[in-house]
Amino acid sequence: MPKHIQLLTVIGARPQFVKASVVSRALSKATILEDILHTGQHFDSNMDAVFFEELNIPMPVANLNAGGGTHGEQTAKMMVGIEKQLLEKGVGFYDGILVYGDTNSTLAAALVGAKLQIPIFHIEAGLRSYNRTMPEEVNRVLTDQLSSLLFCPSNDVIGNLAKEGITKGVHVVGDVMHDAFLHYQNNNTKLSPEIEAILASSFILLTLHRPSNTDSPEHLSAILENLKRVKSPILWPVHPRMQSKINSYSLPEHIKPVAPLSYFELLRVLSACNMVITDSGGLQKEAYWAKKKCITLREETEWVETVQCGWNHVVGHGSSSFNAALQTPLPKHQPQLYGAGDASERITSIIFNYFASNSK
Numbered sequence: 001m002p003k004h005i006q007l008l009t010v011i012g013a014r015p016q017f018v019k020a021s022v023v024s025r026a027l028s029k030a031t032i033l034e035d036i037l038h039t040g041q042h043f044d045s046n047m048d049a050v051f052f053e054e055l056n057i058p059m060p061v062a063n064l065n066a067g068g069g070t071h072g073e074q075t076a077k078m079m080v081g082i083e084k085q086l087l088e089k090g091v092g093f094y095d096g097i098l099v100y101g102d103t104n105s106t107l108a109a110a111l112v113g114a115k116l117q118i119p120i121f122h123i124e125a126g127l128r129s130y131n132r133t134m135p136e137e138v139n140r141v142l143t144d145q146l147s148s149l150l151f152c153p154s155n156d157v158i159g160n161l162a163k164e165g166i167t168k169g170v171h172v173v174g175d176v177m178h179d180a181f182l183h184y185q186n187n188n189t190k191l192s193p194e195i196e197a198i199l200a201s202s203f204i205l206l207t208l209h210r211p212s213n214t215d216s217p218e219h220l221s222a223i224l225e226n227l228k229r230v231k232s233p234i235l236w237p238v239h240p241r242m243q244s245k246i247n248s249y250s251l252p253e254h255i256k257p258v259a260p261l262s263y264f265e266l267l268r269v270l271s272a273c274n275m276v277i278t279d280s281g282g283l284q285k286e287a288y289w290a291k292k293k294c295i296t297l298r299e300e301t302e303w304v305e306t307v308q309c310g311w312n313h314v315v316g317h318g319s320s321s322f323n324a325a326l327q328t329p330l331p332k333h334q335p336q337l338y339g340a341g342d343a344s345e346r347i348t349s350i351i352f353n354y355f356a357s358n359s360k
């Protein structure tokens with residue numbers, strides 16, 4: 001058992017800031033030391049700095065400024081920076097590396113850490129879309145292979161890992177995003193007058209950022225055609241990936257694009273909306289916890305439980321499945337999915353026990 005446990009957390013994309021905020025708090029309560037390394041994958045202030053401020057996340061020890069570029073360029077730049085941080089601190093300084101989800105930042109840290117023989121702890125392990133054209137699927141399959149502790153949000157994903165030969169170090173702890181949702185859902189952050197005005201109506205919250213939608217003119221046109229026929233106002237916080245493309249489409253009055261929202265703003269808007277339409281992973285679950293219908297604009301989802309219980313409809317970009325989902329009433333009941341909101345504490349105590357039983 002080390003005298004104290006010192007972790008390096010590597011994060012870089014918007015949802016990872018939310019997840020890290022609740023885990024950092026739990027680690028600090030358990031006196032586990034943590035350095036945060038920011039890869040810079042997301043860099044616009046409303047995708048990055050605003051989250052650190054709002055969620056009170058400890059200052060990163062460094063920012064690698066590795067955003068933009070191709071997947072190869074971005075991941076390689078991150079790997080060089082992460083390795084530098086680890087080597088500068090010296091072998092043995094970090095007892096483990098904490099990574100989240102399925103972004104390029106996750107994979108970069110897992111690859112570098114594994115080669116330096118530092119244990120990798122993966123939060124949100126075991127999820128699969130079984131669609132290898134998604135960069136995220138590649139990132140998560142490889143990260144899981146390299147991880148010593150795999151923290152899973154639900155029982156169902158254990159089978160995914162077992163199929164790939166991973167049975168050691170697997171723990172079902174629930175979803176840290178649920179912890180964050182419960183902790184922050186009743187915030188009263190101020191919204192812009194433009195957004196406040198929409199809140200008074202029965203509106204839909206829309207987000208789109210998957211390359212399979214934003215980078216395919218055919219899919220994007222089909223999605224926008226579906227949305228044009230919807231009668232309610234649609235509030236659309238636009239991801240930077242989408243921003244440059246949006247200008248070539250003429251949007252009808254009822255679709256209102258706005259700048260990306262902070263986490264607190266998003267939670268307020270989510271609680272006021274009538275329904276969510278998205279291709280995000282995280283928002284599918286947040287819609288569920290907020291008891292809103294979700295229509296998912298993808299061909300498949302990793303969050304299958306939300307679909308099985310009737311709250312989420314995976315419709316791709318076709319119009320008949322989209323229209324059918326719009327009409328489907330909400331189920332009467334909602335089972336508790338993805339834990340009770342104590343995933344961060346459970347993760348912390350499993351990390352603690354890992355070191356207690358594997359003395360360095």
Ligand code: UD1
Binds near residue numbers: 210
């Ligand atoms: C990434 C993750 C995705 C996650 C999402 C959360 C990967 C492969 N994808 O997708 O799993 O759901 O974050 O939001 O890691 N850009 C800016 N400013 C920013 C951020 C991005 O202009 O602050 C631009 C980038 O330069 C790039 C594009 O948006 O051209 C996409 O950004 P990138 O971080 O590569 O992927 P995301 O689509 O955000």
